[in-house]
Amino acid sequence: MDVDLLRLVARGDPAALRALVSRHLPRVLRMAERLTGNPSDAEEIAQETMIRLWRVARTWKPEGARFDTWLYRVTVNLCIDRQRKRPMESLDGVAEMASSEKGAFAAVHGGQMNTLVRQLLECLPEKQRIALVLSYYEELTSREVAEIMETTPGAVLGLLFRGRQALKGMLTAAGVEGWDSEPET
Amino acid sequence: MNQKPEDDADILGVFGADPKRWPPDRRAATEQRLRDDLRARRAWAEAARLDAVLDGYGLADDPARLAAVGEAILAEIAGMEDADDWALGPIGWPQGLGVASAVGLLTAALLVFGLPMATGTEAGLHDMLASTLWLGTY
Numbered sequence: 330m331d332v333d334l335l336r337l338v339a340r341g342d343p344a345a346l347r348a349l350v351s352r353h354l355p356r357v358l359r360m361a362e363r364l365t366g367n368p369s370d371a372e373e374i375a376q377e378t379m380i381r382l383w384r385v386a387r388t389w390k391p392e393g394a395r396f397d398t399w400l401y402r403v404t405v406n407l408c409i410d411r412q413r414k415r416p417m418e419s420l421d422g423v424a425e426m427a428s429s430e431k432g433a434f435a436a437v438h439g440g441q442m443n444t445l446v447r448q449l450l451e452c453l454p455e456k457q458r459i460a461l462v463l464s465y466y467e468e469l470t471s472r473e474v475a476e477i478m479e480t481t482p483g484a485v486l487g488l489l490f491r492g493r494q495a496l497k498g499m500l501t502a503a504g505v506e507g508w509d510s511e512p513e514t
Numbered sequence: 515m516n517q518k519p520e521d522d523a524d525i526l527g528v529f530g531a532d533p534k535r536w537p538p539d540r541r542a543a544t545e546q547r548l549r550d551d552l553r554a555r556r557a558w559a560e561a562a563r564l565d566a567v568l569d570g571y572g573l574a575d576d577p578a579r580l581a582a583v584g585e586a587i588l589a590e591i592a593g594m595e596d597a598d599d600w601a602l603g604p605i606g607w608p609q610g611l612g613v614a615s616a617v618g619l620l621t622a623a624l625l626v627f628g629l630p631m632a633t634g635t636e637a638g639l640h641d642m643l644a645s646t647l648w649l650g651t652y
Contacts, residue, residue, distance in 0.1 A: 465568055
């Protein structure tokens with residue numbers, strides 16, 4: 330389907346381009362927003378990704394990488410470039426946010442939870458963050474994540490394990506109350 | 515907890531508490547371990563709490579935003595299409611080759627038809643360029 334649309338895009342078919350963009354934009358945008366933590370950066374990255382899609386259509390070789398793997402790899406690489414130009418997020422922001430969450434953790438969907446988790450993800454090492462976003466949020470398999478990250482599925486499992494461990498450590502260190510207590514059933 | 519994510523003991527530490535996320539070939543063994551092992555159940559509860567934190571970062575697709583970003587992308591590309599030679603691609607103007615052949619033929623034309631150029635007649639120059647571009651296209 331994607332490859333058929335790409336062929337049409339290569340012939341200058343605007344409807345095919347529109348179909349490809351509408352098919353992949355939601356995930357690309359979501360992925361970029363979680364990886365950069367910034368909605369407007371995510372929109373620019375999504376735009377650049379789609380422009381690259383359009384440019385590659387003329388030379389796309391179906392026997393190469395899967396189209397969606399290629400597309401998500403471009404998205405991830407653009408996010409990495411963008412993140413490397415920005416200053417590192419510190420844990421101070423998480424602690425500050427956590428203190429305002431104290432006592433409210435049980436209501437996980439509280440207003441500031443998005444911000445708290447965004448900051449936690451930003452504090453993770455780059456590869457752990459990417460693996461976690463692709464695996465947990467985008468529900469890609471370890472093999473798919475490995476292809477996007479150009480590594481092995483085993484390495485992805487290690488990144489996921491260490492990423493989750495690091496998140497638990499950060500939540501504890503930041504004093505997010507209630508996160509490590511037994512859930513009420 | 516074992517630090518090797520390949521082991522069943524670490525499925526929870528890698529994929530979290532939701533069995534749907536576990537590799538299908540490891541699901542039964544992990545569920546059995548949860549029934550048999552108190553430590554595994556504690557690990558499951560901890561994984562479930564972390565999942566709840568992660569699930570707090572919800573990003574619902576906003577149709578209006580998606581439409582706006584999508585239209586901006588298509589407009590940007592349409593602008594580029596006007597600006598570069600891509601639109602000529604399907605007609606058969608291979609970039610680079612076309613420019614090279616145009617330069618070569620223009621040089622040859624200058625040698626062969628030096629008189630019209632020397633006299634500076636606009637019509638002669640126009641004809642020459644037209645024939646050069648035509649040859650370059652095919």
